[in-house]
Amino acid sequence: MLCYIEGQKAPDRPDIVARLFKQKLDELMRDIMNVHIFGKCQAGIYIIEFQKRGLPHVHMLIWLMPEYKCKSPSDIDEIISAEIPSQIEDPVGYKMVTEYMLHGPCGGKHMDAACIIDRKCSKHFPKPYYAETTIDEDGYANYKRRNNGIKVSKGKATLDNSFVVPYNRFLLLKYNAHINVEWCNRSRAIKYLLKYLNKGPDRATIVIQENLRPTGESSAETIIEVDEIKNYLDYRYISPCEAVWLLFSFDIHFSKPSVLKLSYHLPNHHTVTLHDSESYMRCYIGKTTKTWEPRKQRGCIGRIVYSHPASGERYYLRMLLNIVKGPRSFEELRTVDGTIHDTFKDTCFAYGLINDDKEWAEAISEAKLWASGAQLRDLFVTMLLFCNVSQPLTLWEVSWEALSDDILHKK
Template sequence: MREFYCYMQQRENEGTTLLRGGRLFQQYLVDAYTAVEEQRLKWLRNRQNELRLDLYNNVCDAVTRGDTKATSIGKRIILPASHTSSPRYMVQNYQDAMALCREFDNPDLFITFTSNPKWPEIEGMLSYLEGQRPPDRPDIVARMFKQKLDPLMNDIMKSHIFGTTEAGIYIIEFQKCGLPHVHMLIWLTHDCKCKSPLDIDDIISAEIPSQTHDPEAYKAVTEYMLHGPCGGKNTDAPCMVDRKCSKNFPKPYYAETTIDEDGYANYRRRNNGEKVSKGKNMLDNSFVVPYNRFLLLKYNAHINVEWCNRSRAIKYLFKYLNKGPDRATIVIQENLTPIENSSVEKVTEVDEIQNYLDCGYLSPCEAVWRMFSFDIHFSQPSVIKLSYHLPNQQAITVHDSENLPALLHRESIKETMFTQWFELNNRDQKARNLTYAKIPIHYVWNQDAKEWAPRKQRRCIGRIVYSNPASGERYYLRMLLNIVKGPRSFEDIRRVDGTLHPTFKDACFAYGLINDDKEWTEAISEATLWASGSQLHDLFVTILLFCNVSKPLNLWEKHWEALADDILRKKRKLYNYPELILSEAQAVLAAVTEKKGGLFFLYGPGGTGKTFVYNTILTKLRSEKMIVLAVASSGIASLLLPEGRTAHSRFVIPLELMENSTCGIKQKTHLADLMQQARLIIWDEAPMTQRFAFEALDKTLRDILAAKDEANRGRLFGGMPILLRGDFRQILPVIPKGKRQEVIQACIN
């Protein structure tokens, strides 16, 4: 900036009007910072040919093969997360924010603070510059916004105007017109949380104050906190989309603050007759943006304060904070005629650095903000990213010219944040009582010394790097890190109750982390905290394609004992005597082992343990190498069953069912042979299916199983034990335009 002011002084001495020409000044700021940004990106691009990232054991393998040049290994780094405002930088901030959410639960307040170009300080400074307006001097606007933002955060985080705070984050954004604004999320301690609508009314208002009794607040609200006019009052407003306000103004009136079923607060907006003239329109409380009176009067700017503690859209808030600037990319290239008999396919390479330059918009105010090195992102407490790796698979960075054998003998090459955690546990008794994620709360990582030291000031929380379920042992290692405390080696992580297991996956089995596909449920549950819809779809498909797991045959006894313990410990709402659940499960197993057949129905609402019972039965019988067919009436329910299928798919049930329908299973086919070898059929969501489907299966099984024993022709379902499950209070069979009695008649009853 000193060079910049020297440049301005030189141009002024030359008789130019640079100081008076706002557009020239803005363009200079943008060009100046663009040059700085391009130099940083140029450095990263040039380093692409030198820096490579690879696993330590791959380097060892390369040395074993006789390779001595680093050019033979590794992968390129394109645009790292260390570059401010890069896509990876924003993703890292988002995941850090979600780590705070996991630690402190949902945030309490969502605040948006926008710069005010009419602040007296800005106008006073511009009074010394003839003909200058706030848009002409983004340096003044940016510096004044920073001087307002710091006291605002002090009021919230240190002065505790909303109560004692546990955490807070913010991200700076810049409007196309140049004005900066900040989005922040605030966590309050349990004692200071808003526990009722009256508590919300104490800190947030959405009404126009009385001009007589509170003229200062009336002036501030009417100047900064009114939305619109829009809707029917102004159909050409910028917020109008498809003839509706995208911000849902005007809001309905409420006599008192309420919280709807989705967790949103409907602030008190009484129709008390208070109105404000704005242009040709009169605006009332339905157009007021929620605000806090103290902050509004102190900072004289648009400060929107929203309560968000119970909102179901918390993940959206975090994504909104870290979405980054809007970007769009389009490539236009000549449609070349392909060369005949050519086997080479032209591939368009994605250049992240070039995309960042081409698609980014840099406003003058943002250029000033970056040149002054003001923070774009703020987090308190800070979040440290905890890396981990399998034995001898730590990531290292090497140069193309580096000699690999010498690299392996480099001092501290095997010392990483993860391995030094083992060393910390060896020497510190207190650390042995903590999991890996809790270590940063009490210890700080010294990158230069490569060691963990006791933390003396500033709170910090840890975030273990996410691992995809398809990554194999690394994924299971991460699961263990969430529960194992104080290991001193990789072997200690795999040791369970004194037994050293050969793999991390086996250790997860021993802990019960992946029995009954629990690991996939936890993987999806964890991903829902931060992943978008498309990312969740990709994860689900990855699990289906690459993460099939077979259960060990020696775990059914623990599962069976857990069933009995769970039933005796928890009083189920459905049964007066919880022991009935265990006895009914035993009756099903007896019908299978004694080959006496039977029809059973496991009935109960959600949460009463139906899934636990039939999963236990499945685990026991399949552990004894018995074939159990698990089917469901719907595709979604079938996905929740271990090796489940839909009933129509498994039994070839006709889509159009009639009283005399049968399944499409023919004698002496592979499917008929499967029916003969099966020992039990479990049918989930049975009340959803028409009774004709069960009657069709009954006829088919009588016919097929009669080939083994003619007596089966006269037995229900041919003597095959059938366990049905469901809840009649949920969806029943759908009868188009059917009456109540017709729906009841179609049910299995």
Template sequence: MRGDTTPASAGKRFVLPSSFIGSPRYMIENYQDAMAICRWAGYPDLFITFTCNAKWPKIELFLSRKPGQKIEDRPDVVARVFKIKLDQLLNDLKHGRHFGRVIAVVYTVEFQKRGLPHAHILLFLHSDDKHPTAAKIDKIILAEIPDLNKEPLAYDAVKQYMVHGPCESINSRASCMIENKCVKHFPKKFCFQTTVDNDGFPIYRRRDNGIYVERNGVKLDNRYIVPHNIDLLVKFQAHINVEWCNCSRSIKYLFKYITKGPDRATLILEENLHVDASTGMQNMTDTDEVKRYLNCRYMSAIEACWRIFEFEIHYRQPAVQRLRGRLDF
């Protein structure tokens, strides 16, 4: 280029290396590791979301030791208890045979706006346990309300943790409503039996059997129930969403979802060139990834404690050995 528009400096770029937890390169490496496991183990079979319950007895026990103490006053306790529960859940998944033989596990821990942690878990099953029939899916994943008279514990757990809404026309101001539609696509349709569509996505059984739960004075039937495994739900007393996901179309979405990093939002309008007042020359604006990360990052107190305790944010088993072929820039 010629003329006064020629930059006197090409500018500098400050980057966050992959060794910095939470940086873009860190997320990319974890995504690539997860894809490496996928190449070895095949498509993931189950997508599980496990959310911390602020009313777990262990958390309430610690809070009760000091009158008036709230959950936000002890983020260290919440982080430790959730880690214990998460380890117990992983042990059950790998050895409890709830879903079959598990040969690989990948999970990512995230933190909600109010700080409570939740884990997104991908399970890879043995080849003998892949591609189950609709009848087998019904044995491990339910989307119906248990009978109160026959299974009171299961009924209470589903009522407390696995009911979506009310939303749609019943409550148009629900947080899941965008442009007068539920982003989670509730209420679902009644379905007499579980089926698997042409794309490999399951349509869970939701029978119109007259069983309902009442929330905020509204009767909600099976159309509002989030898929779950009843044994895990009763044991852990927390929101545990279980979805069957063995299909090629979902693979990259699932892996990118669990390694997408924290929510962030910022808006800056600035020129790419700036004029040096002393020389009158135009220089390129430096690109500083460190500054950008700090400006956009949202971190709750519980996440800070999680990092201080050096708990894993990304977990994978079996381990992946990275082969370095170039510098990490």
């Protein structure tokens, strides 16, 4: 596009960069979710991020239907490659891989590369050679990287298959861009990826201080000069591409099927939202028939929001909502065998939900599966407050996952 506009380059037109990236991303999602280039998909999620230099990129997770999942190394080889194609047999693939899918050069004479941390490549390149694709004991795939003598010169460095980023040939050739494709079939890896996708935007630490500096004398002070332009440049972190992306109202996050947050509240704690022109009396006029109706929007998953075990009645209310089917009032939730109990906690006792350690075991299991690290930490802190701990514990040094396993199995 820019060849028709004299004197401009891609960094000068973040609006074109954002639009082009959005078009490619939409087409990529159609290929995966609708055309099924990897097979039929049951779910997908992605998040848009922007590099410090401004370029957009996407992190994506795709769940395939069970019958289309890669269950053997040969299945992985059909969709993922980590080798440089032959320049004679596949000249187009050779050009694309050498242009977009080679890492580095780094290490050796290139210790100033961005990926070098403590004199080692943070991305673990160069990778070891493998005669064929294997799956190790931890469930991770070691892609086929043969030492077949195919090499390419990049600057003063010579790179081979040990520097190839795993890719899918169809996507690479169609979109003419860097697209890293990985096989992931372990719960721990998926949990890490989901945490990475939902980590939120970059954050900055700032310091607020007075504009006066004492000179050592009893009452003399000097004014500190502030370079407002320099401070603006130091603290600015929204790139032009990100600003344009937001101005265009493009989605930062995508998920299919969508997840509907199901909120709940204690009696008389309902959230009321009013417009300026409305009377508060109108908010309490609702439907007379309190009945369940079929959801109009299909393909949506409902999830009840998390409640901390130390939140009191709210926690027990959430527990009952997962047990009692079709309640039409708080009284029906608190009714067990014709008896209306005073509190939700008493109702849980009547159902036998908290008569023993079952309450804590279920809370730990739920927090371990999908709650954040902070929620899991708070849960353990609450448990320790209820327990008689004779020896002090350094909570930050505790392995939460291992500790939860020990408690669940009563070790």
